[in-house]
Amino acid sequence: MAKFVPKPLLEKLPLAVRKDIRDKYDANKADLESQISTLLGTPFTLGINPNEVVAYVKEDSRVSIGGMFTSYVNGFISALKHYLDKYGDDGKAHFNAAVSKAQLSINVNELGDNAPTISGNVKDGVYRILFNHDRVGYNMSSQNDHILPAIEAVPSGGFSLQAKNSIESSYKDQIGDLQKEIGQIVGIPDVVLDPNFEENYQALSVLSDSKWQASFGRVHLSYFNGLKGQLETQGFKKDEMLQEGLQEVLESKTFKIRVVKKTTNDKTNEIVLEDGVAYLQVSGQ
Template identity: 50%
Template sequence: MAKKTFAPKPALEKLPLAVRKDLRDNFESKKEEFESQINEILGVAVKINIEPNAVWAYAEASGASSAGSTIAGYIEGFVDAAKSYVSKFGDLGKEYFKNAVSKAELTLVVNEKGADADSIHADVKDGVFRILFHQERLGYNQSWLSDPFVKAIDTAPQEGFDLLAKHSIETEYNAEIETVQEEIGKTLNLPDVVLDPNFEENYSKLLKKADKDWQRTFGRATFEYFNDGLKSQLERQGFKGDEMLQEGFAEGVPSKTFKLRIVDKTKSGSTNETILEDGVVFIQTTIDNWWYNVYEAGSKVVDLL
């Protein structure tokens, strides 16, 4: 049987007096304060633009009058989610929010997925942040917006890395890699050794994966190829304190560079491999083997020289 296409209910032509009073007392009177809170948290002067007549068409009980309280509950959920978001992602999160929500507007609408929708969700459409409610569950789970908030910003069209990948790079790679570079430099007696994460190229290839969970750990995985793999491998291969090996590396790798690269297929058929190409040592893996057996990264470097 063909899936039924979702058709939104028409907006109510006129709201009952009791509903209008509740809107005035419990939402419209608080709207300016909500906007002020959002601006303070996110650094963006977001305007709340909600059509109560369209939202209240989904009120379960014909006699329900708490439209203002209900809509305010969703905005309070947004405010709490924004606090959680900024607590985790900081200024980076603010930047991504501003870029994604380019119209600086917040609204509340029914989820077009119809019966298949979650009770609460969110997205960014045409530069507007949309809180999405289930057609039969208006007012449900209003405080459960933290995860949908992050997903809405992460999946919004952006130039470069998605939010989760960028955050992982900043906190799990950039914040720690300098120490690893220094340690590898001491092992090879090359203080200016270069560790090239090749983020842009690897990211573009990993986007082909159906499962997008890798984005949350993109920086951590990249870090471990150099820290848990390469650094340990070089020590095990005896480079530390061995002038002959150190000189052999300096001669064989004039670029002084280790570069992480994702390829369609490794030459050896193994999970990871190490090759020397144009004076650069490439640590290679494939999309399907990303973040597997990272301890192998940098194996057999000595055999390449």
């Protein structure tokens, strides 16, 4: 398949087209920039190049290009609100770090015929609304699903936004009560449940599929819930001898989750005692 070649920029736009851009886009530009700047807490600009985008618009539709630019930006603003409603201050910080030039543009998708109608990415610090070369002006308000993957694709170090959100929303609020319950079951009031998030995140980051990030915190909580169930099933809560035996070997008072390449006998998960720590080992393959 031939590589897609973008069209050259138009040297000059017709007067009617320039008038529509002036009346329908330029007149709204300051307000649109202000809305985005307020949402992100930092000055933000629109860097749309009309001569690039108009090249893909049919000639009989070019006289309404100004309204199209405004619709694209309004679609982005709506999607940004959706993104920030879910990811809050962390999402804002990730966005601002990734979009380092604090600018938005509209560009043709270099995938050519294989490009979706609308999508987004970050290139050279600019957030780009991308359109299919044959579908410019379509689905302009359908941008909710594109901001997160665009931001996550920019290397940032540390946890991804999805993983961090999962820890905050599906782990931190529940782990305190669960830790207390397990402490009562094993007779160790100050028992430690160590999720080992950093090491496990790095171990899972080698996987080609990143879907695990969205449930990262919830899955760690589920393993500790599974531990609680096993301890109850084995009768620890009412058996002081079982409790005493565990307390002798669990010198660190710690249960710790560890992702490994391979478990013993290829089990899905297992418990391994090392240096006074009970590791809940999970295969990361």
